[in-house]
Amino acid sequence: MPGDRAGKVLVHEGFHCQLHKRQNSRFRWRCWQKECRVPLVTNDFNLEAENPRIRILDHKDHMHDVEMRQINRAKVREDLKREDPTV
Numbered sequence: 787m788p789g790d791r792a793g794k795v796l797v798h799e800g801f802h803c804q805l806h807k808r809q810n811s812r813f814r815w816r817c818w819q820k821e822c823r824v825p826l827v828t829n830d831f832n833l834e835a836e837n838p839r840i841r842i843l844d845h846k847d848h849m850h851d852v853e854m855r856q857i858n859r860a861k862v863r864e865d866l867k868r869e870d871p872t873v
């Protein structure tokens with residue numbers, strides 16, 4: 787939905803994935819890059835936790851390079867303002 791980019795972002799091995807929806811006790815995420823948008827599925831973990839136990843259940847290869855190379859494990863962060871990931 788346009789204008790609805792705010793929310794939870796999962797950083798998985800440097801790839802930013804935005805929370806899409808919760809379904810069947812799983813979270814479904816989508817790559818933040820418009821031209822990519824590959825899906826990522828994780829377990830249903832506590833989004834508010836400081837260090838949640840995140841299990842990647844399914845993911846596909848991205849069509850682009852990793853955005854932040856130094857991040858090598860899954861982590862969630864809040865992103866409330868950024869619209870365009872290329873800025």
Ligand SMILES: [Zn+2]
Pocket residue numbers: 801817818819822823824848849850
């Ligand atoms: Zn991607």
